[in-house]
Amino acid sequence: MKVCIVVGTRPEIVKMSPIIKELVKQRLNHFVLHTGQHYSYNMDGIFFKELGLKKPKYNLKIGSGTQGDQTGRMLVKIEQVLMKEKPDVVLVQGDTNTVLAASLAAGKLHIRIGHVEAGIRSFNRYMPEELNRILVDHISDYLFAPTKNARRQLIKEGIDPKKILVTGNTVVDAVLNNIKIAKRRASALRELELVRKNYMLLTMHRQENVDNKKRLSSILKGITLLHKNVKMPIVFPAHPRTLKMISRLRLKLPECIKTIEPVGYIEFLQLEANASLILTDSGGLQEEACILKVPCITLRDDTERPETIEVGSNALVGTNPKLINKFGTKMLRKNTDWGMPFGDGKAGIRIIKAICHDF
Ligand code: UD1
Numbered sequence: 001m002k003v004c005i006v007v008g009t010r011p012e013i014v015k016m017s018p019i020i021k022e023l024v025k026q027r028l029n030h031f032v033l034h035t036g037q038h039y040s041y042n043m044d045g046i047f048f049k050e051l052g053l054k055k056p057k058y059n060l061k062i063g064s065g066t067q068g069d070q071t072g073r074m075l076v077k078i079e080q081v082l083m084k085e086k087p088d089v090v091l092v093q094g095d096t097n098t099v100l101a102a103s104l105a106a107g108k109l110h111i112r113i114g115h116v117e118a119g120i121r122s123f124n125r126y127m128p129e130e131l132n133r134i135l136v137d138h139i140s141d142y143l144f145a146p147t148k149n150a151r152r153q154l155i156k157e158g159i160d161p162k163k164i165l166v167t168g169n170t171v172v173d174a175v176l177n178n179i180k181i182a183k184r185r186a187s188a189l190r191e192l193e194l195v196r197k198n199y200m201l202l203t204m205h206r207q208e209n210v211d212n213k214k215r216l217s218s219i220l221k222g223i224t225l226l227h228k229n230v231k232m233p234i235v236f237p238a239h240p241r242t243l244k245m246i247s248r249l250r251l252k253l254p255e256c257i258k259t260i261e262p263v264g265y266i267e268f269l270q271l272e273a274n275a276s277l278i279l280t281d282s283g284g285l286q287e288e289a290c291i292l293k294v295p296c297i298t299l300r301d302d303t304e305r306p307e308t309i310e311v312g313s314n315a316l317v318g319t320n321p322k323l324i325n326k327f328g329t330k331m332l333r334k335n336t337d338w339g340m341p342f343g344d345g346k347a348g349i350r351i352i353k354a355i356c357h358d359f
């Protein structure tokens with residue numbers, strides 16, 4: 001059996017790392033194909049280094065572009081690699097353009113597709129990610145659902161239950177594998193002059209928020225209100241997309257926000273674990289906040305991680321300034337004894353076992 005692991009962006013590297021490590025540990029034949037959708041060192045290279053992963057065998061250096069241009073260029077180049085390498089299975093993770101392009105290329109070459117984190121839905125087709133997830137789930141051969149809820153959704157959409165396996169989310173594996181290292185190296189707070197459990201951590205990069213002047217200004221207003229109210233510093237490792245859009249839309253980041261470059265996974269886990277509150281529109285952060293027992297507010301109108309709302313670790317607040325302030329204040333006082341909806345940290349092992357079983 002020969003496995004091709006495809007990655008393209010920061011979260012894919014994090015969430016595929018437990019699977020790659022398991023393939024290495026079991027000495028299974030595999031290679032990593034990186035589309036290069038993310039390419040800045042602090043969005044890409046640093047993750048391979050910190051997670052102890054080898055350089056990918058292929059880096060297609062696709063870079064940025066419009067939805068169609070980026071996806072199209074990936075499709076052409078991924079097909080070339082797959083025709084040369086002839087893997088038996090292609091594993092993709094999540095909902096990026098990389099995932100869509102790799103799945104389409106593999107499916108048309110009759111190579112089996114395994115979709116890690118299958119079946120999650122925001123039910124908002126305005127998001128490029130929602131279209132990617134739906135399309136990929138419907139052409140996949142193995143659907144690795146992170147939760148029972150995701151499995152139910154796939155069955156509702158008519159997918160054969162025999163193809164679905166509930167594995168938990170590999171993000172739990174990644175957090176558990178790296179949090180001890182993060183705790184040992186705990187220097188991030190000192191360097192940023194932050195005090196444990198006395199600051200808020202902000203990230204945002206979703207297209208529907210940061211490419212929209214009205215929504216982005218509204219979020220910034222809400223964060224300013226919350227800061228005035230609770231008087232805690234806010235640290236913001238800013239995604240390059242967000243900085244680009246703030247400048248293009250001629251907006252200004254409020255002074256209460258301490259903006260820094262994106263940081264590597266180990267430093268970021270320290271910032272997450274020690275924060276009083278996480279404010280985000282990221283998918284991965286909603287999960288990691290829940291795992292690390294840090295309350296979270298999500299700056300979106302919908303979420304494909306409803307389990308976080310159900311257990312009470314997350315509040316969906318949208319972009320209304322008053323609601324950001326109200327729920328931010330409320331979540332800061334939240335008791336953090338919620339349950340863990342994303343599995344036991346053995347998702348990577350289960351996924352490898354499932355594909356090995358068929359060969
Ligand atoms: C992509 C994914 C999104 C995921 C996010 C993770 C899609 C449709 N979107 O969004 O689902 O949550 O990655 O972070 O696949 N840029 C850089 N350096 C980089 C990467 C990007 O400067 O290494 C800048 C460029 O200006 C680029 C912009 O960020 O145009 C957006 O990058 P892109 O990969 O298209 O989308 P993301 O917003 O990162």
Ligand code: UDP
Nearest residue numbers: 011014237262263264265268282283284285
């Ligand atoms: N992350 C990081 N450094 C940062 C911001 C995020 O290491 O400065 C990690 C975070 O811990 C999580 C992943 O990147 O594992 C989330 O990526 P992102 O928010 O870009 O994408 P999404 O999860 O929304 O697809």
